[in-house]
Amino acid sequence: DVKVTQSSRYLVKRTGEKVFLECVQDMDHENMFWYRQDPGLGLRLIYFSYDVKMKEKGDIPEGYSVSREKKERFSLILESASTNQTSMYLCASSGGGLAGGMDTQYFGPGTRLTVL
Amino acid sequence: SQQGEEDPQALSIQEGENATMNCSYKTSINNLQWYRQNSGRGLVHLILIRSNEREKHSGRLRVTLDTSKKSSSLLITASRAADTASYFCATDPYNQGGKLIFGQGTELSVKP
Numbered sequence: 001d002v003k004v005t006q007s008s009r010y011l012v013k014r015t016g017e018k019v020f021l022e023c024v025q026d027m028d029h030e031n032m033f034w035y036r037q038d039p040g041l042g043l044r045l046i047y048f049s050y051d052v053k054m055k056e057k058g059d060i061p062e063g064y065s066v067s068r069e070k071k072e073r074f075s076l077i078l079e080s081a082s083t084n085q086t087s088m089y090l091c092a093s094s095g096g097g098l099a100g101g102m103d104t105q106y107f108g109p110g111t112r113l114t115v116l
Numbered sequence: 117s118q119q120g121e122e123d124p125q126a127l128s129i130q131e132g133e134n135a136t137m138n139c140s141y142k143t144s145i146n147n148l149q150w151y152r153q154n155s156g157r158g159l160v161h162l163i164l165i166r167s168n169e170r171e172k173h174s175g176r177l178r179v180t181l182d183t184s185k186k187s188s189s190l191l192i193t194a195s196r197a198a199d200t201a202s203y204f205c206a207t208d209p210y211n212q213g214g215k216l217i218f219g220q221g222t223e224l225s226v227k228p
Contacts, residue, residue, distance in 0.1 A: 004158070031214070042220035043159075043204070050214070058215065090158055102208040102216055104149065107158035 003027075004108035006091050012114045019078040021111050023091030031094045032074035033105065034058075034066065036087040043090065049074055081115045088112050121219050122205060128225040135192040137222040139205030140185075146208040148181055149216065150190050153202045162190075162203075195226045 007022035023032065033048040035058075045058030047066040055066050063085060067075045074093075078085055089112075092105040123138045139148070147166045151159040165172045165181045165188065172179045178191040192199055202223050206216040 035218075040220065043218040045215055048215065088156075092159075102146065102214050104161045104164060105159075105206075105216060106161070107151075109158045110156070112156070 004091060004093055004106050006089075006108040006111050008111050009109060010112050010114075012116065013078075013081050014116055015082060017078075017081050017115075019081050019113065019115075021076040021078075021089055021091075021113070023074045023076070023093075023108055024072055025074075025093040025106070026072065027093065027095070027106070028071065029093040029095050029106075030071075031096075031103075032068065033092040033094075034064075034074065034076045035090045035092065036060070036085075037090055037110075038087050046076065081113075083115050086113060086115045122203070122222040124222060125220070126223045126225070128227065129195060131195060131197055131226055131228050133195055133226075135195050135199070135224055135226070137190045137203050137205075137224070139188045139190070139207075139219055141188075141205075141207045141209075141217075142186065143207075143209045145183075146210060148179075148188050148208070149206045150177075150179060150188075151204045151206060151218075153204065153221070155201070159204065192224075195224075197226050197228045200224060200226045 004025045034046045035043045037043050049055050049068045065077045090110045091108040094103045094105045149164045150162045153159045163174050163179050176193045181188045202221040204221045206218045
């Protein structure tokens with residue numbers, strides 16, 4: 001079974017702190033994704049990566065950065081946390097794209113981040 | 117705007133009844149996927165249907181895709197209390213750089 005793990009289930013940080021959210025997958029997947037999920041807004045893509053050291057902006061990258069130094073690990077960084085970044089953060093991974101489309105994404109359990 | 121929009125936003129049924137959720141989207145797609153999310157957890161993939169497929173089954177799940185109407189439906193037959201969750205459709209649009217676009221989900225409640 002594919003396993004995607006996230007470093008914390010719950011996290012409380014203060015405004016202005018630098019926050020690291022870690023995600024690790026064990027299936028040698030090329031693609032990794034970071035989403036945030038908010039009530040009424042669904043899942044929104046923050047950043048994604050197709051390969052080591054590669055990153056692409058998603059729909060809402062402002063205030064975030066990412067790092068992918070190893071294939072299995074994709075980190076989301078909040079350079080200076082703000083209260084509007086309080087949210088559920090979900091990491092996902094997938095294998096190479098299907099011929100004609102994206103493959104299934106496998107999600108981690110999520111990190112509920114509260115910024116005070 | 118969201119590519120996939122689910123309807124209804126919330127659905128409450130009794131155990132044993134069937135549940136139908138719909139998803140509409142705007143642009144041409146490579147495939148459409150359905151996911152399930154239990155409260156406070158990550159999403160779990162249920163089924164993927166490609167643009168050249170019209171119907172797919174997996175256990176008690178039946179998914180249909182109508183590309184002419186840009187819509188899909190997810191049917192759960194003989195529902196159980198354990199089916200209580202949020203259900204999301206996700207589309208893989210052409211020329212979007214391989215991103216899945218998720219809808220806002222349907223919250224299903226199955227009462228024992």
